[in-house]
Amino acid sequence: MRNRIAVVAPFFIICFKIVFCAYCDQASLPFSGLKKGAIRFYLDGEWFVPSCNEGYRVAQPHGRIVCRNGVWSGHFPPCVVVSCSTPPPPIPHGRVKWYTGTHASSVQYECDPFYTLASESSIRCNFGQWTGSLPVCRDTRCYVAHAVHKSGLAEDKNATLDGQFLEVRCAAGFVPSGARLLCSRGTWIEHGASPCLEANCTVDEVRHGSLMEVDERRVWRWSTFRNERKPTFVKVHKGGTRPPGHQLYVTCESGFENITTVCKHGKWQPQPICPDGSS
Helix, strand or coil: CCCCCCCCHHHHHHHHHHCCCCEEEHHHCCCCCECCCCCCEEECCCEECCCECCCEEECCCCCCEEEECCEEECCCCCEEECCCCCCCCCCCCEEEEECCCCCCCECEEEECCCEEECCCCCCEEECCEEECCCCCEEECCECHHHCCCCCCECCCCCCECCCCECCCCECCCEEECCCCCEEECCEEECCCCCCEEECCEECCCCCCEEEEEEEEEEEEECCCCEEEEEEEEEEECCCCEECCCCEEEEEECCCCCCEEEEEECCEEECCCCCCCCCC
């Protein structure tokens, strides 16, 4: 393009006094992304090579926009929005299902087996860049470690599938309670109780000693003329069970100091043992 006088206004005043001069105003180009140059007015036959703003590219490389009789001519629109040239961003436990990469187009994702989309994708191609929030693939399986009520459950890293009940395995000293855990899309549906409860303790004989427990009996008190409950020790014989937390007292024939034992996890702790009186 030929060199021009920077001051345009005086030229137009002279031009209009002599004869009508056709010119084009660059501000009249209504195309998005077109970068406007320093020169606004062009005379008939003058031209410029378009350049584009970020996010756009020139539609016709080396093309020109020419002023002809006061009208712009050339390849229009001169700038087009760029597409996304790179693949969409990946997501954990999922993959891209479909995309085009064109401007304003969105991406469809899908999750791996046993996973489901916890949120929809908002990834879109925006002027050549991927923008938006990635979707999240959530595991639909359930694990024992994630249960709220899991007291007594044996450690198990195996997963329970969506829609299935937990196969209950109790740790030592616990027994199934009858409660069931249902896996629903990665979350346990529980009923306020653990599937396992603490086991009772079996009462056995103690060699060289006796087991005692506290019991309440009604006794008549003449001073008050009524029956009252009075705690007393009674001997416990072999057989039967006692619930968790129940206390027994060991009395040894040798005069060994009495021991208090408590039922915990299906066992008496400490173990009720008396030393041999002959030793």
